[in-house]
Amino acid sequence: MIESLVAKFLVQNVEQYFVLAFVLLGIGLFGMMVRKNLITILMSLELALNSVNIAFVGIDKMNSLIDGQIFALFTIALAAAEAAVGLGIIISLFRLRKAENVNEIIDLKG
Amino acid sequence: MLSQIAFYLFGSISIICGLGVVSASNPIYVVLWLLGALIAISGIFFSAGAELLGALQLMVYVVAIAVFYILIITAVPWRKLHKNEQHNRLIGVAVLPFVAILYVEAFIVALSGVSLSKNKIIETITKNYGNASTIGIKLFSTYFWAFELMSVLLLISMIGAILLGRKEEKTYD
Numbered sequence: 001m002i003e004s005l006v007a008k009f010l011v012q013n014v015e016q017y018f019v020l021a022f023v024l025l026g027i028g029l030f031g032m033m034v035r036k037n038l039i040t041i042l043m044s045l046e047l048a049l050n051s052v053n054i055a056f057v058g059i060d061k062m063n064s065l066i067d068g069q070i071f072a073l074f075t076i077a078l079a080a081a082e083a084a085v086g087l088g089i090i091i092s093l094f095r096l097r098k099a100e101n102v103n104e105i106i107d108l109k110g
Numbered sequence: 111m112l113s114q115i116a117f118y119l120f121g122s123i124s125i126i127c128g129l130g131v132v133s134a135s136n137p138i139y140v141v142l143w144l145l146g147a148l149i150a151i152s153g154i155f156f157s158a159g160a161e162l163l164g165a166l167q168l169m170v171y172v173v174a175i176a177v178f179y180i181l182i183i184t185a186v187p188w189r190k191l192h193k194n195e196q197h198n199r200l201i202g203v204a205v206l207p208f209v210a211i212l213y214v215e216a217f218i219v220a221l222s223g224v225s226l227s228k229n230k231i232i233e234t235i236t237k238n239y240g241n242a243s244t245i246g247i248k249l250f251s252t253y254f255w256a257f258e259l260m261s262v263l264l265l266i267s268m269i270g271a272i273l274l275g276r277k278e279e280k281t282y283d
Contacts, residue, residue, distance in 0.1 A: 010111065010114055011114075012113065012114050012117070015219075016117065016121075017158075018216075019216055019217065020121045020124070020125070020154075022212075022213075022216050023125055023128075023213065023216075024124060024125065024128050024147075024151075026209050026212060026213065027125070027128040027129060027131070027132055028128070028131075030132055030202070030205060030206075030209055031131060031132040033198070033201050033202070033205055034132060034197050034198050034199075034201055034202040034205070035132075035197065035198070036197065036198055037137065039137055039140075039179065039182060039183060039186075040131075040137060040140050042179075043131060043140055043141070043144050043179060044131060044132065046144065046148075046171075046175065047128055047131055047144065047147060050147070050148065050151050050167075050171070053151070053155075053163070053167075054151060054154060054155075057154070057155055057158045057160045057163065058158065060158070060159075060160065061158040061159055061160070066241075066244050066245060066248050067248065067252075067253075069160050069162070069163050069241075069245055070245060070248055070249055070253050072160075072163050073163065073166065073245070073249070074256065074260055076163075076166060076167065076170050076171065077260050077263070077264060078260075078263070079171070079175070080170060080174070080175060080264070080267075081263055081264055081266075081267035082267075083175050083178060083179075084178075084267050084268065084270075084271040085267050085270050085271050085274065087178065087179070087182045087271070088270065088271035088272075088273075088274035088275040089274055090182060090186075091182065091185060091186075091274070091275045092274045092275060094185075094186050095277070
């Protein structure tokens with residue numbers, strides 16, 4: 001039983017990449033829900049984006065493809081754009097409203 | 111075998127650092143945990159044979175974006191940042207069981223041996239050209255329009271960030 005489990009863990013397969021990507025995605029989503037500070041919410045979002053890259057690379061390795069790495073490159077570029085815009089929004093939010101936590105931005109509360 | 115050990119090592123490091131990202135209260139420490147997670151993920155990329163992607167991860171994410179975050183943290187006032195409660199504990203306690211159930215489900219599925227793996231197909235191409243040039247060939251032939259669109263997106267986001275971050279005289283307290 002234990003030997004077969006160990007043997008299963010030593011064989012490289014695509015599911016382990018998926019499991020790791022899923023765990024990291026869950027951690028990132030959990031951080032996005034739990035965190036109050038806007039900057040740390042964005043950082044959790046970066047973690048979730050990176051987990052998707054892990055899944056892409058795992059599929060590439062197991063199927064000898066190259067396309068997933070190209071999509072991962074696009075994801076990195078997208079994350080850079082998202083970080084620039086998001087941090088600009090944070091700076092302007094702080095400058096205009098003196099708010100940096102999500103529970104301080106209550107202007108649209110009905 | 112060796113790449114498997116490297117995968118488990120880097121994977122566990124990235125998970126530990128991800129938990130640090132979620133749980134640390136000081137934002138500077140959060141940036142440091144995020145740096146650790148990103149470096150471990152680039153290690154996973156290297157061990158999986160995606161050298162170009164790992165190098166770009168190190169150059170773009172670890173250097174550029176993390177430094178960017180530290181700049182932003184220095185731009186907001188430190189006293190207020192440190193005084194406030196950093197976590198939404200009620201939501202955390204409410205959501206945690208569902209996350210745990212999802213994880214248990216994923217591990218059961220992975221251990222029960224659902225397989226998606228296939229045989230090697232394009233390995234000869236990557237053997238002949240190597241990782242970086244193969245990605246370059248694909249990127250500038252098959253995915254050329256996506257590449258161009260991505261460059262336009264980066265330009266638009268740069269303009270948007272400059273517009274959003276400019277100084278205004280009026281504040282709305």
